[in-house]
Amino acid sequence: MAYPDKAKWIVRRPASVVMRYGLALVSVAAARALAQTFLYFHLPQPFTVLALSAIALTFWYGGTIPGILAALLSSVVRSYFFEPDINIVSRAVYDLVFLIFALLMTRVTQARNELEVRVAERTVELTRSNEELKLEIAERKQAEETLRQSEAYLAEAQRLSHTGSWAWPPATGEIRYWSEECYRVLGFDARDGVPRFETFFQRIHPDDQVRITESIQRARCEKAEFELDFRIVHPCGEIRDIHAVGHPILSPSGDLTEFVGTVIDITERKQAEEERERLRQAHADLAHVNRVTTMGELTASLAHEVNQPIAAALTNANTCIRWLTRDHPDVGEARAAEIVSRIRLLFQKGTPERALVDVNEVIRATIVLLHSEATRYSILVRTELAADRTQVLVLCFINVFTGGTASSALKRLKK
DSSP: OOHHHHHHHHSOOOOOHHHHHHHHHHHHHHHHHHHHHHHHTTOOOOHHHHHHHHHHHHHHHHOHHHHHHHHHHHHHHIIIIIOTTOOHHHHHHHHHHHHHHHHHHHHHHHHHHHHHHHHHHHHHHHHHHHHHHHHHHHHHHHHHHHHHHHHHHHHHHHHHHTEEEEEEOTTTOBOOEEOHHHHHHHTOOGGGOSOBHHHHHHHBOHHHHHHHHHHHHHHHHHTOOEEEEEEEEOTTSOEEEEEEEEEEEEOTTSOEEEEEEEEEEOHHHHHHHHHHHHHHHHHHHHHHHHHHHHHHHHHHHHHHHHHHHHHHHHHHHHHHHHHHTSSSOOTTTTOHHHHHHHHHHHHHTOEEEEEEEEHHHHHHHHHHHTHHHHHHTTOOOOOOOOSSOOEEEEEEEEOTTTTOOHHHHHHHHHO
16 A cells, blocks of 8 residues: 555645635735724724735645745735725834744644644554554454464364373473363363362372382483373273373473473273273184194094904904814905904905995085185085985995995995
8 A cells, every 4th residue: 555645635735726725815805804894883994913914824725835825925914905095114114024923833834734634644654553563463363363273273182182292391290281181081171170289190000100200200300202091990880991192391501391292092002902802812823722622533533443353363363263262263255364464464455345325325425524624724515415315436445354335434434
């Protein structure tokens, strides 16, 4: 804004040239007319006073040059209309009076003009200052509104994350600042104001107080950051897990002035971690049980495979004894070469034999054998067997001592 131009506009604008000089003529003429009226009624004529008034009026509203013109006209009118016979000295005195008055009015007019300019400039300055002040107030209100919104957003974020902020100067021992969420996390009422540090410290679980004291003292001595996990006991007796972080603020000289930081309620997170740990342990225990079960099945299978040859050997030995204890020993049935051959076959676990077997039975027996491995790897086996009995010719290894058949071998396989 062009304030100087505005100042010139605010200053009283002079009238036009015609009006200013016309004012001089009209004012002097009016003074003469009034003085003539006084003489008509035989009253003392006050032309001098009226002339001075006309001069002052012209100076004030018409300016300096029209005012001087009014003074000259007043002198001429007095000399020729009211006191034409006055001596030269008196005429000079009157002229001097008009001149001095004109000079005084000139000075007054100048002073008035300067005063108007100063008032106008001051008005402009005040106007500018007022506008700047209004702008500053508007900006400050906007900044305050923005700050309130930011504080509201911060408070809401802290409430959602269960995070409080704080400031604590260790030199005084008094807590300087707690956010709203800090009160809620630590179990205090914000209406009671910021508690003393000793009051807050008494809320810490007794088993954690010594450790917390040592950590804080170490952070003060080292002027270093700290992170603490501790338990807080609320007035209702509820125990909450807290994670605190502190950051040191140092003065220009390097002295510790205060700690600022946050407190976070990590109770739910810690419970979730403990639950995950219990679940992991349960999975580990289940895997161990599966391994033990598998070993049990393997042991049973090995025991079965070991017991079968032994039982077959016993059976063959008893059979030989029966053959040899007959009234007529059947040496041919119990000859040693065949027994040795069968014993040799024992280590081969069976001799190949072609036989017709039921495919459905083979599939069921295989599923039973693979049940443990399928369970271990979470494999689901679903069968769709033929409705009729389908038999195929296969090679079966039959125990030589039992003299079994393919069907008996499959029965043992199912077991």
